[in-house]
Amino acid sequence: MKSGAQLGLFARPELSLDEAFSRLTRTVLPGPREDEAWLEHAQGFLQGHEALFEELRKSVRWRQEKREMYERIVDVPRLYATLPADGAIPPILERARALLGARYGESFERISLGYYRDGSDSVAWHGDYVARRMPRALVATVSVGAPRTFLLRPKGGGERVALSLGWGDLLVMGGSCQRTWEHAVPKLKRAAPRIAIMFRPIWEAHDQSPDY
DNA sequence: GGAATCCACGGTGG
DNA sequence: TCCACCGTGGATTC
Numbered sequence: 599m600k601s602g603a604q605l606g607l608f609a610r611p612e613l614s615l616d617e618a619f620s621r622l623t624r625t626v627l628p629g630p631r632e633d634e635a636w637l638e639h640a641q642g643f644l645q646g647h648e649a650l651f652e653e654l655r656k657s658v659r660w661r662q663e664k665r666e667m668y669e670r671i672v673d674v675p676r677l678y679a680t681l682p683a684d685g686a687i688p689p690i691l692e693r694a695r696a697l698l699g700a701r702y703g704e705s706f707e708r709i710s711l712g713y714y715r716d717g718s719d720s721v722a723w724h725g726d727y728v729a730r731r732m733p734r735a736l737v738a739t740v741s742v743g744a745p746r747t748f749l750l751r752p753k754g755g756g757e758r759v760a761l762s763l764g765w766g767d768l769l770v771m772g773g774s775c776q777r778t779w780e781h782a783v784p785k786l787k788r789a790a791p792r793i794a795i796m797f798r799p800i801w802e803a804h805d806q807s808p809d810y
Numbered sequence: 811g812g813a814a815t816c817c818a819c820g821g822t823g824g
Numbered sequence: 825t826c827c828a829c830c831g832t833g834g835a836t837t838c
Contacts, residue, residue, distance in 0.1 A: 665830075665831070666821070666822080667819085667820080667821080667830065667831050667832075668819055668820055668821080668831085668832080669820080669821080670831090670832085672830095672831055672832070673831090674830095674831080675831070675832095720831090721830095722829090722830050722831065723830085724829080724830075784814080784815080785814090786813090786814085787812085787813060787814085
């Protein structure tokens with residue numbers, strides 16, 4: 599039996615509108631109440647994510663960024679792109695953006711993509727570059743393709759939180775999350791491809807720095 | 811024993 | 825001036 603991927607018979611991607619946010623669970627991360635960091639997580643937010651994964655993988659102009667570390671030029675271990683600069687914004691993502699904007703009262707102007715091709719692609723512990731300088735910053739991520747472990751830990755140490763993100767899952771990080779917590783996608787021996795689709799407001803008009 | 815995790819490395823930029 | 829940043833690869837832990 600051939601899989602849907604082999605036959606190209608993917609379900610048309612759609613948002614399960616009636617229940618788009620019904621499975622959303624909110625987690626307040628441990629920390630000072632007056633400087634709260636929180637997560638909202640919904641499994642299967644985007645139905646038919648396989649088709650969107652394939653569309654993005656094929657149509658987006660993926661960038662391999664490089665970084666100098668310890669007198670060597672190394673590849674950043676993932677591919678990166680922004681929409682619409684590197685490809686058309688699929689209608690499903692415009693709808694997702696509108697839904698998220700309505701729920702959170704923000705306009706998510708920036709869409710950036712991170713392509714984790716296999717288990718050797720990863721991102722080290724970090725808070726988003728611009729967001730961590732803001733008192734509060736929303737970052738919404740929809741993950742398509744195969745799940746990868748997504749870790750969070752408080753800056754300065756403490757118990758960490760682990761999530762599995764893929765298959766159309768939604769994760770929203772809010773409050774002081776980018777400033778008081780760090781997140782990472784660790785390398786794994788074996789992992790199938792995943793694309794993270796990140797929605798962010800414009801925090802600074804001149805900001806051009808990539809966030810992952 | 812294999813996989814996950816930890817840690818040190820150091821030039822750059824804020 | 826100082827410190828946070830971050831990919832690699834070897835060491836350590838699970």
